[in-house]
Amino acid sequence: MLCTARLATLFNLPLAIAAGWLLWHSLDWPLVGDATIFHFIAVQFQMGAVPYRDIFDINMPLIYYIHAAVVAIGGMGDVAWRAFDLTAAALMSGLILMLVWPAGRAVAMLAVLIVLLTHFLLGPYSAGQRDFLMSIPALAAALASARAAEDREHGRFYLMLVGVLAMTAASIKPSGLLLLLLPVFARVERDWRAPLWVFLGAAGTGILVFGTLAAWGGLEPFITTMQGMMPRYASLGARTVPEISEDVVVWLAPTAGLALAAVLNIPAPKPPRVRVMIGLTLFGLIHLLVQRKGWFYHVYPLGIGLACWGAWSLASLSP
Numbered sequence: 650m651l652c653t654a655r656l657a658t659l660f661n662l663p664l665a666i667a668a669g670w671l672l673w674h675s676l677d678w679p680l681v682g683d684a685t686i687f688h689f690i691a692v693q694f695q696m697g698a699v700p701y702r703d704i705f706d707i708n709m710p711l712i713y714y715i716h717a718a719v720v721a722i723g724g725m726g727d728v729a730w731r732a733f734d735l736t737a738a739a740l741m742s743g744l745i746l747m748l749v750w751p752a753g754r755a756v757a758m759l760a761v762l763i764v765l766l767t768h769f770l771l772g773p774y775s776a777g778q779r780d781f782l783m784s785i786p787a788l789a790a791a792l793a794s795a796r797a798a799e800d801r802e803h804g805r806f807y808l809m810l811v812g813v814l815a816m817t818a819a820s821i822k823p824s825g826l827l828l829l830l831l832p833v834f835a836r837v838e839r840d841w842r843a844p845l846w847v848f849l850g851a852a853g854t855g856i857l858v859f860g861t862l863a864a865w866g867g868l869e870p871f872i873t874t875m876q877g878m879m880p881r882y883a884s885l886g887a888r889t890v891p892e893i894s895e896d897v898v899v900w901l902a903p904t905a906g907l908a909l910a911a912v913l914n915i916p917a918p919k920p921p922r923v924r925v926m927i928g929l930t931l932f933g934l935i936h937l938l939v940q941r942k943g944w945f946y947h948v949y950p951l952g953i954g955l956a957c958w959g960a961w962s963l964a965s966l967s968p
Contacts, residue, residue: 741781775945
């Protein structure tokens with residue numbers, strides 16, 4: 650364990666330098682890509698437009714709320730959007746540290762650096778992307794699932810928190826609903842009451858998100874949009890799994906070493922926290938494949954799951 654920690658520390662120094670260099674050069678990233686569309690929609694909200702009724706789009710409502718908040722607080726400029734993206738990256742880094750920290754400080758930092766490198770290397774179009782943002786509640790749901798198994802005294806609270814976070818992720822992209830299953834990976838014994846707490850948290854969050862939409866008069870148009878336009882959109886630009894895999898291998902290249910560590914450590918005993926990381930990785934894989942397009946930002950949940958699971962596994966491997 651000590652030799653592995655030293656090895657991770659040895660890698661962390663050049664990775665930290667590279668991440669710092671990329672961070673510095675990312676400070677002038679402009680507001681581009683999908684973010685410009687969502688910013689425009691946010692401005693229309695300020696002018697009284699109702700989502701899905703007055704503006705036709707097929708994204709989930711929380712992404713509009715997020716952009717509306719960014720525009721209201723920081724305006725339409727590049728600086729506000731850059732600050733938001735870096736704040737999201739810092740929050741994600743903190744959650745990764747909390748999830749992987751019991752395996753050791755060095756490997757936890759390694760996981761953070763790999764994720765940050767991946768984010769910065771993907772370029773300005775990755776800033777504030779939906780899959781990047783939904784990875785934050787996904788990580789938090791994984792951490793809450795692990796804590797539900799480790800702290801039985803407060804297990805109900807953590808299970809309810811999983812529901813809240815899973816529905817938050819699903820309010821950005823529907824695949825986030827799969828995160829409701831994360832406690833299954835963490836808990837050994839079967840308790841029929843456990844899902845009730847998860848669904849209670851999910852229901853409360855769903856009422857808040859979609860109740861707000863209903864108050865605006867956008868709930869019925871939202872349902873109509875999802876029923877009519879979503880299947881058509883999903884069929885556009887669909888690619889085969891081999892075609893998607895060719896690009897994913899390139900985009901997730903920084904995680905290759907940690908992915909190998911995870912594979913090598915598969916036979917080892919797995920505490921609840923590791924099983925949750927495996928569940929997070931499986932979620933990321935399903936999230937990537939069900940979208941059938943394999944765009945670069947679709948890899949975020951898979952890459953983050955591999956980084957966490959691989960870093961923990963690296964700490965468990967013999968030198």
